[in-house]
Amino acid sequence: MKPAAFKYVRVDSVEAALSALEQYGSDAKILAGGQSLVPMMNFRIAQPSVLVDINPVNEIDFIRAENGWLCIGARTRQTTLEKNPDVNQKCPLLAAAVKWIGHPQIRNRGTLGGSLVHGDPTAELALVATLLDARLVIRSTAKSRTVGPADFFDGFMSTRITETEILTEVRYPAAPPGSGYGFHELCIRQGDFAVVAAAVQFTADDVGLCTEARVAVSGAGPKPLRIPAAEKILAGSDASAAVLDAAAACVPAELQPMSDLKGSEAYRREMARIFVRRALADAWSMAREKR
Numbered sequence: 448m449k450p451a452a453f454k455y456v457r458v459d460s461v462e463a464a465l466s467a468l469e470q471y472g473s474d475a476k477i478l479a480g481g482q483s484l485v486p487m488m489n490f491r492i493a494q495p496s497v498l499v500d501i502n503p504v505n506e507i508d509f510i511r512a513e514n515g516w517l518c519i520g521a522r523t524r525q526t527t528l529e530k531n532p533d534v535n536q537k538c539p540l541l542a543a544a545v546k547w548i549g550h551p552q553i554r555n556r557g558t559l560g561g562s563l564v565h566g567d568p569t570a571e572l573a574l575v576a577t578l579l580d581a582r583l584v585i586r587s588t589a590k591s592r593t594v595g596p597a598d599f600f601d602g603f604m605s606t607r608i609t610e611t612e613i614l615t616e617v618r619y620p621a622a623p624p625g626s627g628y629g630f631h632e633l634c635i636r637q638g639d640f641a642v643v644a645a646a647v648q649f650t651a652d653d654v655g656l657c658t659e660a661r662v663a664v665s666g667a668g669p670k671p672l673r674i675p676a677a678e679k680i681l682a683g684s685d686a687s688a689a690v691l692d693a694a695a696a697c698v699p700a701e702l703q704p705m706s707d708l709k710g711s712e713a714y715r716r717e718m719a720r721i722f723v724r725r726a727l728a729d730a731w732s733m734a735r736e737k738r
């Protein structure tokens with residue numbers, strides 16, 4: 448199928464994009480990489496009458512390390528996140544997770560901001576933003592606001608950003624010294640969306656105790672979830688195999704999965720436990736090596 452007819456507006460600044468959104472209101476949609484919006488338009492699930500193309504807006508295509516944060520423009524391509532040395536050094540989990548998004552052709556066009564605003568509950572970028580408690584900078588003509596994942600991801604394919612706002616930047620805390628990460632994903636075929644995925648970041652102190660643990664799961668609810676019960680078991684522990692087993696064991700009860708063609712509710716709970724356990728093992732061994 449082909450999309451319904453639409454007006455095309457190409458802009459070259461955030462200011463111009465915001466004015467176009469003000470002018471066309473609820474009829475307009477931002478076009479970034481087009482890797483989710485265009486298929487939805489072809490299936491006529493989305494029928495915007497105006498597309499505001501932000502591809503020429505270079506001011507939101509940047510990666511900067513600033514005071515312990517990695518600040519990334521929303522129009523940055525996913526493939527850039529995968530290859531950029533600052534991302535690989537300061538937020539290596541992000542670079543590792545991006546490799547799981549679709550195929551290289553998708554990542555060459557798809558953007559950081561497009562993925563986050565689209566709000567797919569299994570999106571790798573949403574999972575990493577949730578795990579690391581990233582800050583999302585959102586602008587309208589009137590103001591700029593900064594929110595965390597809990598105030599941004601609303602539910603299945605739903606995010607809290609209005610028709611006249613643009614996501615301009617995402618800020619990730621740089622990985623602390625002595626930290627390690629793990630990322631494991633179950634998908635049916637290479638390049639498919641995840642059935643479930645698990646992300647972990649651990650920090651070890653000089654004597655080999657875990658000072659901080661972050662654990663998050665996607666594909667087991669309407670949006671990615673942190674697992675505080677597991678994090679509590681891990682923090683301050685020696686992260687022995689028994690502790691990692693106990694942390695993973697509390698994951699299934701924390702989830703709200705749905706059954707679908709890719710897997711039943713019970714299957715998703717169990718796979719989440721297994722994938723968290725694997726991610727914990729990877730993260731802890733990396734954190735210990737870095738001590």
Ligand SMILES: Cc1cc2nc3c(=O)[nH]c(=O)nc-3n(C[C@H](O)[C@H](O)[C@H](O)COP(=O)(O)OP(=O)(O)OC[C@H]3O[C@@H](n4cnc5c(N)ncnc54)[C@H](O)[C@@H]3O)c2cc1C
Pocket residue numbers: 476477478479480481482483484485486521522547548549550553556557558559560561562564565567569570571572608612613614615638639640641
């Ligand atoms: C075959 C295939 C496989 C895929 N596999 C995966 C996968 O495994 N994992 C995964 O996470 N994704 C996957 N995707 C989706 C891909 O990651 C998309 O790139 C992403 O979901 C949307 O990013 P985009 O830049 O293409 O945004 P677009 O499709 O252009 O836009 C998506 C939505 O975000 C809005 N938007 C975009 N940018 C902004 C902004 N800066 N401010 C406000 N609103 C904005 C648009 O208006 C639209 O509503 C796949 C896509 C395809 C076609």
